[in-house]
Amino acid sequence: MSKTAPKTYITSGHSGCAGCCDAFAAKFTLMGAGPNTIVINPTGCLEVMSTPFPYSSWQVPWIHSLFENAGAVASGVEAALKALGKKDDVKVVSIGGDGSTMDIGLGALSGAFERGHDFTYVCMDNEAYMNTGVQRSSGTPFDASTTTTPAGKVSFGNPRPKKNMPAIMAAHGSPYVATTSIGFPRDMIRKVKKATEIVGPTYIHAQAPCPTGWGFDTSKTLEIAKLAVETCLWPMYEMENGEITQVRKVKNPRPVEEYLRAQKRFKHLFTMEGGEEEIKKIQAIADWNIKHFELQ
Amino acid sequence: MIDPAYRKKMVVVEGSYAVAHSAKVCRPNVISAYPITPQTHIVEHLSQFMADGEIPNCEYVNVEAEFSAISALIGASAVGARTYSATTSQGLLLMHEALFNTSGMRLPVVMTVANRAVSAPINIWNDHQDAIAQRDTGWMQLYVEDVQEACDTLPQLYKIAEDNEIMVPGMVCMDGFILSHVYEPVVLLEQDLTDNFLPPFQPEDILDPEDPKTFGAFASPDTYEEFRYLHEQAMQKALPKIEATAKEFEEVYGRYHGGLIDGYMLDDAEIVVMAMGSILGTVKDVVDKYRAKGEKIGVLKVRSFRPFPKEQICKAVKNAHAVVVLDKNISIGTNEGALFTETKSCLYNSKVRVPVIGYTIGHGGRDIPVESIAKVIEETKKVAKSGITIESQFMDLKEELL
Ligand SMILES: Cc1ncc(C[n+]2csc(CCOP(=O)(O)OP(=O)(O)O)c2C)c(N)n1
Ligand code: SF4
Numbered sequence: 001m002s003k004t005a006p007k008t009y010i011t012s013g014h015s016g017c018a019g020c021c022d023a024f025a026a027k028f029t030l031m032g033a034g035p036n037t038i039v040i041n042p043t044g045c046l047e048v049m050s051t052p053f054p055y056s057s058w059q060v061p062w063i064h065s066l067f068e069n070a071g072a073v074a075s076g077v078e079a080a081l082k083a084l085g086k087k088d089d090v091k092v093v094s095i096g097g098d099g100s101t102m103d104i105g106l107g108a109l110s111g112a113f114e115r116g117h118d119f120t121y122v123c124m125d126n127e128a129y130m131n132t133g134v135q136r137s138s139g140t141p142f143d144a145s146t147t148t149t150p151a152g153k154v155s156f157g158n159p160r161p162k163k164n165m166p167a168i169m170a171a172h173g174s175p176y177v178a179t180t181s182i183g184f185p186r187d188m189i190r191k192v193k194k195a196t197e198i199v200g201p202t203y204i205h206a207q208a209p210c211p212t213g214w215g216f217d218t219s220k221t222l223e224i225a226k227l228a229v230e231t232c233l234w235p236m237y238e239m240e241n242g243e244i245t246q247v248r249k250v251k252n253p254r255p256v257e258e259y260l261r262a263q264k265r266f267k268h269l270f271t272m273e274g275g276e277e278e279i280k281k282i283q284a285i286a287d288w289n290i291k292h293f294e295l296q
Numbered sequence: 297m298i299d300p301a302y303r304k305k306m307v308v309v310e311g312s313y314a315v316a317h318s319a320k321v322c323r324p325n326v327i328s329a330y331p332i333t334p335q336t337h338i339v340e341h342l343s344q345f346m347a348d349g350e351i352p353n354c355e356y357v358n359v360e361a362e363f364s365a366i367s368a369l370i371g372a373s374a375v376g377a378r379t380y381s382a383t384t385s386q387g388l389l390l391m392h393e394a395l396f397n398t399s400g401m402r403l404p405v406v407m408t409v410a411n412r413a414v415s416a417p418i419n420i421w422n423d424h425q426d427a428i429a430q431r432d433t434g435w436m437q438l439y440v441e442d443v444q445e446a447c448d449t450l451p452q453l454y455k456i457a458e459d460n461e462i463m464v465p466g467m468v469c470m471d472g473f474i475l476s477h478v479y480e481p482v483v484l485l486e487q488d489l490t491d492n493f494l495p496p497f498q499p500e501d502i503l504d505p506e507d508p509k510t511f512g513a514f515a516s517p518d519t520y521e522e523f524r525y526l527h528e529q530a531m532q533k534a535l536p537k538i539e540a541t542a543k544e545f546e547e548v549y550g551r552y553h554g555g556l557i558d559g560y561m562l563d564d565a566e567i568v569v570m571a572m573g574s575i576l577g578t579v580k581d582v583v584d585k586y587r588a589k590g591e592k593i594g595v596l597k598v599r600s601f602r603p604f605p606k607e608q609i610c611k612a613v614k615n616a617h618a619v620v621v622l623d624k625n626i627s628i629g630t631n632e633g634a635l636f637t638e639t640k641s642c643l644y645n646s647k648v649r650v651p652v653i654g655y656t657i658g659h660g661g662r663d664i665p666v667e668s669i670a671k672v673i674e675e676t677k678k679v680a681k682s683g684i685t686i687e688s689q690f691m692d693l694k695e696e697l698l
Contacts, residue, residue: 036505040371051513061503064512065370065397072364076326076371076379077503079355083325083377090505108367111360 009035009059015049019218021208021225022046022097024182025124028206029095031185032192033120035060037091038081040074042100043067045131045210046124070094070101071109071121078117091196092119098139099129102165113172113201120195120202123165124182126210134213138163141233142285143278144265146213151268156278161285169203170239176202178238183207183225187236187248207234215264224262231259232286235293250295256283302550306481311443312337314482315382315408315470318447320345321490322406322454325377325497328357328368332387333420334472335410339382362387366394366405373403374511376502378454381405384472385412388426392433398465399434399527401512404457404497405465406450410472411573411624413660421661422472423624424573428601428634434527436466436534437602439572444482445553446470451485451494452541458497459537462530469601471574473661485549493548531603538600556605557612558597561587565594567676568613571622572598572635575657575664579622582669593673598635606642614648617680620672621654622691632656632688651679654688668692 009030016023022045030037039062041047047064050057065073074094081087101109101123109121128146129135135148136158145157170177176198180188188206195202209224211217216224228234229248233256236248257279260266269275269282290296298306309317316338319327327346329339346356357372359365362383369379383391388409398405409427413419427437438453440446446468453466470476501509515523539555546552560580562568569579576597586593596612596619598605613619623633630637636654643652655672658664668691679685 038375038503038505048514051510053513053515053519056510056513058510059508061505061508062510063371063374063503064514065367065401066393069363069367069370069394072359072367073371075357075359075364076328076368076373076377077375078371079326079328079357079368080372080375080377080379083353083355083372084375085353086375107360108364111364114360115358 007031007035010050011057011059014057015052016045017212017218019211019221020045020049021126021182021210021221022124024221025122025206025208026050026095028182028185028188029093029122029192030060032189033091033093033196036089037093038063038077040070040077040092040094042070042096042105043131044097044100046095046097048131067100068104069108070096070105071112074119074121075112075115075117078119087118093122093196094119095122095124097130098123098125098127099137102138102163110172113169113174117201118199120192120204122192122204122206124206124208126208126213128213130210130213139165142282143269145268146265151272156272157268166203166205166239170242172201173242174203175200175241176238179205179234179236181207181225181229181234181236183222183229184236191238213265215267216262220262227254227259227262230254231256232289232295233259235289235295237293244293247293247295253286253290253295256286302483305483307484308479308481309484310337311446311470311475311478311480313341314443314447314484315450316341316345317484318450319380319408320351321485321487322380322451322494323378324351324354324380326355326357326369326372326379327381328359328365328379329381329383330359330362330365330387332362332384334412334476335382335384335387335408337476338408338410362390363394366391366398369405370394370398370401370403373405374401374503376497376499378497379405380407382408382410384410385414385426388430389414392430395430395433395435397512400523402463402527402530403465404463406453406457407465407467408446408450409467409469410476411469412472419660422474423659423661424469425625427467427469428625431602431634434464435602436464436531436600437469438466438538438600439469439598440475441553441574441576441597443475443478443480444551446475447482447485448545448549448551448553451490452545455494455541456534456537458499460500462534462537463499464527464530464534469573474574489548493545535603535605554597554599556600557608558599559612560595560597562594562596562612564592566592566617567673567680568594568596568616568619569622569673570596570598570619570635570639572601573624575622575624578664578666579669582666582673586673601635604638604642609639609642610646610648613650616650618676619650619652620676621652622672623654623656624658626656626659636688651684653679653684653686655691656688657691662692664691
């Protein structure tokens with residue numbers, strides 16, 4: 001980034017793992033949203049590592065309530081700002097993990113979007129429950145090994161594909177839904193900025209590879225994130241009022257195998273009998289993305 | 297005799313309407329609630345007030361569930377808004393996790409609970425099991441006897457909860473249907489008096505980009521315990537504040553419903569009947585009959601269940617020959633209601649020695665006739681003479697159904 005890069009509003013010195021994806025996600029989110037922001041953070045790695053009392057990494061007002069209620073807390077924050085005549089100056093942004101967003105907190109988030117509260121929800125999707133030790137979420141990809149969907153003699157890991165969360169949020173009538181990745185900071189910052197400037201409930205779904213949970217070297221977080229996009233397993237697009245309006249093209253998609261091979265969570269696909277067939281299924285997911293989102 | 301000038305101010309309205317009106321004149325900034333019988337009418341009336349533009353500077357968040365209702369108020373209160381909700385039974389149980397969170401963050405949310413039994417079996421009628429199940433959530437709980445008290449306790453509770461020394465959320469617990477759906481004469485709270493009595497909410501710490509603060513941090517074993525201690529200290533500070541606020545309320549509005557506790561024919565009472573909520577009216581009627589016969593029976597109303605007024609209770613029963621506690625709840629596995637357990641607990645470490653027995657009564661809206669209260673008093677008289685034989689029991693069980 002150039003020297004004029006926006007301030008991050010989150011200090012270093014937190015207790016996240018080296019190369020922590022959530023720290024990147026939070027940083028890029030605040031770089032996009034700016035200082036006049038109230039952050040709502042459900043329970044998860046980011047919350048735990050950034051606020052060991054009496055310390056705090058947050059240079060913006062920040063609230064953590066529970067694992068499953070960020071959407072509702074954000075609704076209340078927004079409503080209160082309105083009632084107190086402060087809403088025009090202040091942005092409301094929630095940053096939550098895939099577990100709190102796509103699973104346990106989906107009801108509260110759906111309610112908030114349906115009611116049309118003016119806030120931005122950022123899902124930092126590290127594709128499992130990292131804070132409790134890498135258990136499956138509905139954001140966990142097909143065939144990933146987690147502690148609750150471990151690969152074993154008769155299992156290739158998680159048997160289900162990822163939930164299509166952006167589509168769900170767009171179906172709520174959200175004016176702006178976008179996917180992004182912490183591997184593309186400028187893209188993420190731009191999209192968060194855009195989302196927070198739009199009136200109404202907006203949603204950003206950011207892929208955030210976790211070195212600890214996925215099993216790769218701590219220096220490679222951004223590299224792995226880029227690889228997900230380049231293999232077309234993580235399409236990046238924007239939706240305005242339910243329609244796809246922008247897609248990040250991938251000129252020469254790389255084979256998914258490159259992405260899978262780089263991570264321990266897919267290691268079994270290269271050692272188990274039948275693994276090749278499984279890799280083909282994952283390639284088919286990438287191929288579907290290429291076609292569906294017109295990535296080329 | 298009611299003063300004719302006072303009588304002129306009285307109107308006959310539904311309990312829920314009166315409570316909604318009270319909530320309105322407390323000038324909430326954010327209301328969030330989810331309908332559930334018998335709380336429904338309260339939120340419907342508030343919605344109508346909103347639709348008619350009668351609550352200025354207020355947002356009504358029409359949530360998808362009680363869990364979100366309380367969560368929205370957590371967010372709103374942290375921003376510095378005065379917040380209100382109402383719920384009961386399953387709704388209150390669904391809030392359970394967030395109730396701890398509200399009080400742990402020391403957010404003075406105020407809520408009316410129209411007490412109702414809990415499932416299973418499903419039952420919509422009154423008892424106190426729902427609120428009693430929340431007794432350790434760190435919320436204040438004030439139980440009211442009639443509609444007027446349900447109304448009058450709301451501004452009192454805001455004042456107590458929002459005291460910067462206290463900052464603890466609170467529930468006004470009113471008996472579902474018995475009070476929420478009854479039409480009785482009340483004086484609706486006047487806006488000007490309430491504005492004088494209840495100053496605007498001015499918390500010291502809020503979520504504000506001008507002065508960023510962290511709410512709901514992570515605390516390790518090094519620091520967590522002190523949070524719990526300070527929370528308990530705040531509750532202890534609420535004890536005198538509840539008394540003082542009730543008296544202050546009386547000065548402004550001319551009505552007093554008791555502070556932490558209230559006595560009826562208590563000073564010389566040999567037998568004391570203790571209870572919370574609307575049952576007290578029936579008990580007082582029965583006691584009147586005994587008094588007419590010259591028998592020294594008295595009533596101890598417990599208004600504040602959290603914080604629990606240990607000292608006041610010990611003092612109130614110290615000269616009695618026997619005490620009976622009526623509980624519209626049971627802590628299954630102890631065969632006791634909660635008020636009974638806690639009353640005994642506070643007496644044990646005091647110098648007061650008086651036999652105490654308990655009845656668990658009126659579950660799921662079961663009617664409590666005057667005859668049953670009289671039977672209880674007769675039993676307690678026996679205890680005063682010859683000691684306790686049965687410590688605690690269900691009242692009026694239907695043997696044929698067992
Ligand atoms: C009601 C409830 N259930 C379970 C938990 C335990 N828990 C805390 S964080 C977490 C997982 C967080 O996963 P995610 O939202 O994906 O965030 P991450 O830590 O991976 O960034 C779980 C299961 C909880 N705090 N509350
Ligand atoms: S487990 Fe993953 S998300 Fe959690 S702190 Fe470590 S790197 Fe960050």
